[in-house]
Amino acid sequence: ETGVTQTPRHLVMGMTNKKSLKCEQHLGHNAMYWYKQSAKKPLELMFVYSLEERVENNSVPSRFSPECPNSSHLFLHLHTLQPEDSALYLCASSRPGAQETQYFGPGTRLLVL
Amino acid sequence: QKEVEQDPGPLSVPEGAIVSLNCTYSNSAFQYFMWYRQYSRKGPELLMYTYSSGNKEDGRFTAQVDKSSKYISLFIRDSQPSDSATYLCAMSFTGGGNKLTFGTGTQLKVEL
Numbered sequence: 001e002t003g004v005t006q007t008p009r010h011l012v013m014g015m016t017n018k019k020s021l022k023c024e025q026h027l028g029h030n031a032m033y034w035y036k037q038s039a040k041k042p043l044e045l046m047f048v049y050s051l052e053e054r055v056e057n058n059s060v061p062s063r064f065s066p067e068c069p070n071s072s073h074l075f076l077h078l079h080t081l082q083p084e085d086s087a088l089y090l091c092a093s094s095r096p097g098a099q100e101t102q103y104f105g106p107g108t109r110l111l112v113l
Numbered sequence: 114q115k116e117v118e119q120d121p122g123p124l125s126v127p128e129g130a131i132v133s134l135n136c137t138y139s140n141s142a143f144q145y146f147m148w149y150r151q152y153s154r155k156g157p158e159l160l161m162y163t164y165s166s167g168n169k170e171d172g173r174f175t176a177q178v179d180k181s182s183k184y185i186s187l188f189i190r191d192s193q194p195s196d197s198a199t200y201l202c203a204m205s206f207t208g209g210g211n212k213l214t215f216g217t218g219t220q221l222k223v224e225l
Contacts (some may be wrong), residue, residue, distance in 0.1 A: 004156070031211065040121065042215040043157075043201070056211055090156050099211040100145040104156035 003027040004105035006091050012111045015081060021108045023074040023091030029103070031096045032074040034066060037088040037107070049074060050096045081112045116140055119202055119216030128225055132189040136202035136216045139183065143204040143214075146178050148187045151199045151218065160200075161187065192223045 003026040013019050025032065034046040048056035049068040063085075065077040074091055088109050092102040119136045126132055134148075145164055149157035161176040163169045163185075169176045175188040185204075189196055199218040 006156075033211070040217060042115075042117065042217050043203075043213075045212055048211040050211065092156075099213055100147055100162055100205050101159060102213065103159065104149075106154070106156045109154075 004091060004093055004103055006089075006105040006108050008108060009106065010109045010111075012113065013078070013081065014113055015083075017081075018077070018079040020078065021076040021089055021091075021110075023076075023105055025072055025074075025091075025093040025103070025105075027093055027103060029093040029095055030071045031094045031099070032068060032071075033092040033094075033102065034074065034076050035090040035092065035104075037090055043090065047076075078110075081110075083112050086110055086112045114139055116214050117202060117204060117216040120219055121217050123220040123222055125222045125224060126192055128192060128194060128223055130192050130223070132192050132196070132221060132223075134187040134189075134200050134202075134219050134221070136185050137183055138185075138204055138214075140204075140206075140214075141180070141183065142206040142209070144206045145204065146176070146185050147203040147205075147213070148174075148176055149201040149203060151201060153198075157201055194223050194225060197222045 007022045031050045036044045046060045047066040067075040088107045090107045091105045094102045117138045148161040151157040166178045166180045173190045177186040199220045201218045202216040203213045
């Protein structure tokens with residue numbers, strides 16, 4: 001396993017539920033990322049935090065809400081999701097400005113019923 | 114047209130074969146080129162990182178970048194069953210923010 005951990009590893013939720021995904025990095029990095037990985041599609045960057053400040057939000061629906069309380073932790077809060085949001089959600093970290101060397105966690109496999 | 118094109122495979126080869134994985138891209142601004150390996154039920158793992166054109170070798174792996182043709186390759190020598198995974202290419206450039214642009218990934222199976 002890498003120095004980036006994610007919990008839970010699997011999540012099943014209904015469209016009316018609220019849940020949160022958690023990511024923690026132990027690499028001393030200061031930039032953290034959320035990605036969505038769907039079958040047969042490239043990884044889609046959702047959010048970027050650098051030095052705990054959100055620096056990128058790639059037109060992600062408001063039903064996804066990120067939170068970065070410190071440089072080691074990143075959350076993705078989920079509410080009123082749609083079945084098409086079912087995917088693997090990956091967290092990554094890097095040094096600020098070193099986006100070319102990102103380290104990924106194992107991901108949370110999300111199923112929305 | 115996608116910014117990065119990658120054949121999804123699957124690609125099946127016998128153990129010991131030389132494997133060639135490729136990506137083409139359309140944005141000439143890309144300067145950094147990465148290859149990630151992703152095993153089933155795991156996150157991507159950075160394998161190789163190359164800046165600009167040229168070759169880079171690391172053990173059985175060689176990454177090549179041809180910016181004039183907008184074409185990058187990853188070669189795996191003496192392939193092993195443990196190399197069976199999905200290989201993702203990714204690219205970025207200075208001034209492009211924090212964004213990596215990924216290919217869809219090529220699924221590789223190395224058979225005994």
